[in-house]
Amino acid sequence: MKFAYKFSNLLGSVYKKGNLLFTPDGNSVMSPVGNRVTVFDLKNNKSETLPIEARMNITCIALSPDGYTFIVVSEDGEALLCSLVSKTILHTYHFHSPIHAIKFSPDGKKFAVTRESKVLVFHAPGRTREYNPFVLHRTFYGPYDETVCLDWTSNSSAFCVGSKDMNTRVFGAQHFSNLIVYSMGGHNDVIMGAYFEADSLDLYTISANGRLNVWDCDTDLDGLKPFEAPDGETSTIEAPDGEDEAEETKDKVVRMTKDEEAKMVDKILYKRTAKHSYKEARGDKAGFGKVTSTAFHKNTHILVTGFEDGVFFLHEMPDFNLIHSLSISDQNIASIEFNKSGDWIAFGCSGLGQLLVWEWQSETYVLKQQGHFNNMNCLAYSPDAQNLATGGDDGKVKVWNTSSGFCFVTFTEHLAGITGVTFNQKGQVVLSSSLDGTVRAFDLNRYRNFRTFTSPRPTQFSCLAIDPSGDIVCAGAMDSFEIFVWSMQTGRLLEVLAGHEGPISSLSFSPTQVQLASASWDNTVKIWDVFEHKGAKETLNVLSHVLCVAYHPGGVELAVSGLNAQISFWDTTEGKQLGTIEGRHDIGYSRKEEEKITAKKSAFGKAFNTICYSADGNCILAAGRSKNVCIYSVADKLLMKKFEISCNLSFDGMEEFLDKRKMTEFGSLALVDSTEGTDVSLPGVKKGDMSSRHWKPEVRVSSVQFSPTGRAWAATTTEGLLIYSLDHNLVFDPFDLELDITPSSVKSSLAKGEYSTALMLSFRLNEQQLIQEVLEMIPVSDVEVILANLPDVYVDKLMTFIATLIESTAHIEFYLIWARQLLMQHGPKLKQRSQSVMTSLRLLQKNVTRKLEEIGKICDHNKYSLQYIISLSQSKRKLAQAEGKEFGSDTEEGTTTDREGAEKGISIVDPSESGDSDYMDYLIDHT
Template sequence: MKFAYRFSNLLGAVYRQGNLNFSKDGNAVISPVGNRVSVFDLKNNTSETFPISTTKNITCVGVSPDGSLAIVVDEDGAALLVSLITRAVLHHFHFHKPVSSIRFSPDGRKFVVTKENVALMYHAPGKQREFNAFVLDKSYYGPYDETTCIDWTDDSKCFVVGSKDMSTWVFGAERWANLIYYSLGGHKDIIVGCFFEKDSLDLYTVSQDGALCVWESDTELDGLVLKKSLDKPEPVRQEGGEEDEDRAEGEEVEVIRGKAEPPKDKNKVKNVRYKHRSKHFFNKEAEFNNLTAAAYHKPTHILVTGFASGMFHLHELPEFNLIHSLSISDQRIASVAINSSGDWIAFGCSRMGQLLVWEWQSESYVFKQQGHFNNMASLAYSPDGQYVVTGGDDGKVKVWNTNSGLCFVTFTEHTSSVTNVTFTSSGFVIVSASLDGTVRAFDLHRYRNFRTFTSPRPAQFCSLAVDVSGELVSAGAQDSFEIFLWSMQTGRLLEVLGGHEGPVSSLCFSPVQSILASASWDRTIRLWDMLDSWQVKETLPLTSDGLSVTYRPDGQELAVATLNGEIAFWNPQTATQTGSIAGRHDLEVGRKETDKITAKQSAKGKSFTSICYSADGESILAGGHSKFVCIYNVKEQMLVKKFEISCNLSFDAMEEFLDRRKMTEFGSLALVDDGAGDGDGVDISLPGVRRGDMSSRHFKPEIRVSSLRFSPTGRSWAATTTEGLLVYSLDGSLVFDPYDLDLDVTPASIRKQLRLQEWASAIVLAFRLNENALKQEVLEKVPHEQISVVCGSLPDVYVEKLLGFVATCLEKSSHLQFYMTWAQNLLMLHGQRLKNRSASILPTLQSLQKSIQRHFDNLSKLCDFNMYNIRYAAALSKQKGIKRPAEEEEEEHDEGMSEEMSEASLEESEMIL
């Protein structure tokens, strides 16, 4: 199962649209990102994206009170019931119409969904497995326009629904005798939020024009009287209503109408009444500054409101005292959420792709992330695989930590789109090329732009490469057809290489020689010798325009992707072509809405735009104008596996055939101009133009893969796509992949060898069975003093496997010294034999280096922190008043001991690392 890569994480995007939610403990934010759901752990500073996806972008998420379930609804109303514990889909459901909001009751037994002008109450799924997880209980009609928001009372007896018709409706979750429904007015704009007071029927309603109404009820929650079963009316069935679609066959559903007169009660119970207590207005700086999001924390009585200008306010209710006001963005705040303790507030800005968590008491950011708010153009892995750098059309260069999945530095010096990024061999310098005519080098130690390379005449750089030493920086121009060479040390321009007759689309340095390969639209690849006066060493002819060129990790082969959809392989020493792959049929391009030709015909004009070799050089990864990424075996020149990077129908060019529901007598609905009455189609639409109105801009992004890279460790690969930066990795725990399996290779026989203290044979048997848990159990039962003996007696074929497993365990295990001893003995005893297979063992060594480097960084910070604390404590003790000589001698002795202990701990940690 060498290519059992699975979706691991989504980087480069933290929030798109929809509502934010906090987990039950309040330490994690659940954020919808496109058609996926990401969870950001604020305590451990990590992110995780669920391996589930909807068919379109997610609009609302409802989380159960116990934090175990979530209901995810997309733009069309298709819902998924997801377990937040196992990350698995439990149930599929379709509401048939777009859903505006969803909310669980506090007791977790019901949930309400609002769509169009109706509120539907369902029985929440229970703990046992059910055939139908969503059972419709009641339908509530009241508002004339679309519903916008929901809130429940603390005891789950009533809920309130806000609407676009400026009204707010209070409904009873049961058949109360004194409350069937109650309608509240008082606003002049769309209701953004409606909230019950804690343990009360009192209400707060907030509208888009910045008005807050406070409503006081004359009845307590305990005053609600349940109707007797004898007085219960016959269920009312609405003819042709929407609830018929959501009901199972033969199921009777009660329909509560707010537009009819309530039935008169026989017992003369006093009905619930509301009184308008007060009305407050937010200070608006401008007329366009609408109130766009609101959240209320009941225990602390704090109301948080977000505005279209990026400002937010904190008010204490019901007195409406302003606690805090701040501008966190220059764009519209789309969603606001408060955690259970009321300390942290999450804000989502959909246009900028921002997700912020603000601690209002200390007035500081707990979490601040922003993705590329435009397409990503390129990515590169650091040499140890710990970091990924991305460049986007927004002109930003972002560096992401592969372990946490978060961005820790953003460089904004470029003024135009970043076309290419790369790391130097040291891993501490990032080089980026841009259409603004500059190539910039960034330092990861001080986080600054320390070099800026420019050309004598302004040029738009579209390709970039840095040699192995990190001294030479080259960039290709798309307008002057030239290649520029600079020195990293001095920043000076060394040479301008001319000769290409078309834009230089791709550059790549050989990993073993000082040779630069350049691919161009003039159907040639040129090999430039950096040692011999920068002359052309070879010119390799291509059958079509060259789009991407890359060297194999050992430098003995060259791969080129061309415009006709082929990948050609060349021997750079002999300048001969060794093979080619026709990959056009593997792309499987989808049909765009405005295409007048079929997807099969459209595929003839598509090609791979990005290729890269795997870490061992045996396979090649290719992606382009398609939703598929292909892995080919280089030696056999055949397709090994295809990965579908997205199933999100909110992107264009996803489906192979047009939807018949979008076809009219004049052709596709997307090609019919709404403004023209004669039915003439729009032949060539301008990019991003909404049909019918040429002045209204609308953009439906097309799915594509702009860049691909394999991790140096070989355990994962990443792709920059329209959806974001997708990371696929090997999940070995879910794959059974035995090696040299036999009948006697069983867990029982392995444990028998352990009892007999036959350590080497137990390790060999465990690696033949290839179960991770069993391998770890065997390895950790070997006595520390026996490690060198066991390493020396291992067969050669298992040395590399054991080294790779040790590197994987070292990344997550706390037994540092134990696994470091294994790695040291394996490298010392089998170093010469491993050196002979350096090309194949390189990814394993890089994985080991990544794990050690990570622990070194964490431990060195901890040791520094402890050392500074000890010095601070010693300095404080010296500053205290006059002490007795005996006490001073004891303290000096203790200080000396503490300093010796700190130095000893530092030396020990350095020896371990």
């Protein structure tokens, strides 16, 4: 139960590809991040990544109108029906081909899917009781190329489909006598968007080259007539030529016979009433970009169009009046979506991984988030576990809030990739090392770079460490094989430690002693005393290149990870080896698509690139160039649990065996050269490079870190920053249990007033609801006496429980009294065993600090509200005096209320009349 870590959240990646969606209430936006979906709550300022994984990256999302279920479709056509309530997968369906668009009808009874050159309409799951939730209603044919976009009418009776054959078609979802299929041209490029007007069959179509056509229908939406076959005749539905028997029996195809077509009366007719060009709206600028995404809000008649150069336009339809134009970035806008009210517009840019929510009326950003658009290399927890700092190959240092999941500051001063990040002992400063030859210190209060540490001659820094006091900063060099030591206060270079004969790979300070451990590729680990400057204090010889070192929280033991996939443990005081963990088989077997060797042979080149001790020092976390993260027991030197960080087949290195479906007579398809006839430009060429390339990133873990509270751990991976946390709500983990200890016996002791006995029995059962019930039944006056006689083994558990509960409870003062008395009664004993209770103390500090910030914001809001009310009252009184009227007289508003109050014996007094400043100060002080 101690290792029951579950996936909690995904940070560092806010958007990858696919379409964005707003929830029906309009307060949350759903964004596909790789093979997962993240929900950003804009009202409560929180983000949550759903525990749902597809086999490959997600390309389409559709949300039901009631907001309970949604469908995600991956790159290979696999569809997952998921519940937004239980956050689980309900059903799986495979389309066996890529899907460009999927959308529910407004009434929620059907949903349409664009598959190849067809449109499939299914009955919405949950409406009827069937074994298979995906029940096909009808297949619609007509387009000659792939269908890419679709839209429903307001009453769900018809839908339109845009295709790559440059035509737009309107289909009747039911069998109508005056509408089967209507095809419209007028474009000379791919249709990127087609939208119906509200409660109408009028249509807008947008093509990729920036052409907009307005189509007017001569028939109202209510004018569609259901088809009725004459008595004694049955309408025949034929399948197109070339379809197999299985398809004939499975799908219903819309194709009428000639007799039925002749019986159709009053066929609807479309007429193009206007055509517009975005080229004119953009002023015919150089490098006119193509349209990449569109969105239309039917109630406000606002059309948004995004281009490949990051520009988007807002137009009012049908007159095509320009409302606003803005440039987000220089990357293409992949997805646009309106919320229900039409006030907010969500933009997704896949090139930079940006997610923006823009309020177009006030021209302000509601949400502006961007992840690392390149690999993430390192991470660090703040001492109170409130924040997380990450560094990437894009040269950016980002700081994330662990509770909300949002990035609140980004530092871009570095000019090359980040190799290491760390916090100082107070958590107010973030330090980062980079390949640009600098180590920078950033202030989290003023959000600025206030220190820059450099070396006498240019060198690339590969690792970083800061001593526990925060006075000494050390960084290791890749090319000069030296360790540079600076003063944090003055920024001056104090010492250059030389002695290694290879690049420095890792640095680690001892938490209790003034010792620095440095690892190098020269097969050694050196222990330094940075204050004596007398060279290496101890040299540990390892059997292979050293990749990472980490000190035990106790400060004596040192863990060393080598290139031979072994983790060795050393006693730094005596310089002897304590034990070894062989991790070759735990890393996992995997092979790339282009590799010609087996997965087992490929594993010989893999090792643990990053290791980290848990907060209590009993376990060690290790990961490397694979999809597995391993937790080992330090005492037993055994593997306790292995976590598989991803099942996304869009990454390379996920499969262990060859895929026989990709094998040809020439070998694997990945090894077949398919670049013949294409113009392959030189590497690094960006402008004018028109060749098409496909890059498949390799799955790997670059850094792992345990939270100081011990309740979570984080890993920087190919898909982002993954956070795994403990959830004990559904875990039964008793402590020292006996037969006579039951919930009924705990409640009987509580009823008798034996509070100490009930509290200890509830902790032995270890059920959260029962412990909470016992604690809240204990009178406040008895807290001090109970804690004075509580054994130490229950003190630690009580502290952890109170620290966890403060985060979510409404009885803040009650539990703060418990925490205060606990620290006062058992403070000296806790100090003696501070190492074992450090995680609980940090968790308590983290949650109390968070509650202080939340309550402070509420108090500030109440303070400013009262100031506004009092100032408004004073202004009314002065206005009444200026007009020669008495404030609160019969001529003023609200006199009826005053008289009613006087009749009931209630005295209504103007606050401004009874000591303006004193009364205002009194209200503000007592908010």
